[in-house]
Amino acid sequence: MAGWWWALPRAAGRHPWLSNVLLYGALCSAGDALQQRLSGGPPDWRQTRCVATVAVVFHANYNYVWQRLLERAVPGRTPRAILTKVLWDQAMGAPVAISAFYTGMSILQGKDDIFLDLKQKFWNTYKSGLMYWPFVQLTNFSLVPVQWRTAYTGLFGFLWVSFLCYSQQSGDGTLKSAFTSLHPKEANQVERPSEK
Numbered sequence: 446m447a448g449w450w451w452a453l454p455r456a457a458g459r460h461p462w463l464s465n466v467l468l469y470g471a472l473c474s475a476g477d478a479l480q481q482r483l484s485g486g487p488p489d490w491r492q493t494r495c496v497a498t499v500a501v502v503f504h505a506n507y508n509y510v511w512q513r514l515l516e517r518a519v520p521g522r523t524p525r526a527i528l529t530k531v532l533w534d535q536a537m538g539a540p541v542a543i544s545a546f547y548t549g550m551s552i553l554q555g556k557d558d559i560f561l562d563l564k565q566k567f568w569n570t571y572k573s574g575l576m577y578w579p580f581v582q583l584t585n586f587s588l589v590p591v592q593w594r595t596a597y598t599g600l601f602g603f604l605w606v607s608f609l610c611y612s613q614q615s616g617d618g619t620l621k622s623a624f625t626s627l628h629p630k631e632a633n634q635v636e637r638p639s640e641k
């Protein structure tokens with residue numbers, strides 16, 4: 446068991462693309478599962494399959510290429526290089542990833558207008574990401590010890606995917622809509638006065 450565990454990082458180092466694909470598939474399936482759990486309905490495996498497919502076909506490959514390009518363009522770990530990479534990631538990486546998620550999900554779900562979700566939710570989602578990812582990335586590089594960074598990034602990626610899945614299913618891309626859904630009672634209390 447222990448031997449198997451230690452072999453993992455070495456195998457990942459030898460097969461970076463494959464481990465990236467496996468990581469994305471697992472992380473995004475888990476993120477969707479969490480969102481479904483929190484929503485409280487019966488499990489929808491078709492939905493999970495769609496999320497995993499989009500993640501494996503697009504996001505794993507895109508991230509793989511994009512991170513390497515970024516590292517080649519702005520190498521190193523000086524504060525300046527890190528900040529530049531975070532900015533590029535938000536300016537270029539994030540919009541593409543968000544657009545591909547909404548469009549890819551709409552295609553797989555056979556929606557009539559595959560760009561409708563994208564049009565309605567892109568800006569809200571992008572703004573939510575701007576409040577979330579720079580914070581995660583900067584703490585990752587400045588506060589988190591190197592050996593914990595993969596796990597740290599994975600955890601925040603997992604939470605982000607849950608948020609994306611919620612936004613795609615029933616939210617509008619704002620963090621507020623997702624948090625309100627976690628507290629349905631409070632949401633009812635807020636809405637009640639306006640019903641009178």
Ligand SMILES: *[C@@H]1O[C@H](CO)[C@@H](O)[C@H](O)[C@H]1NC(C)=O
Pocket residue numbers: 581582583585586591594595598
């Ligand atoms: C966190 O740091 C590691 C390496 O130090 C890096 O590979 C990873 O991309 C970083 N994650 C984020 C979200 O910045």
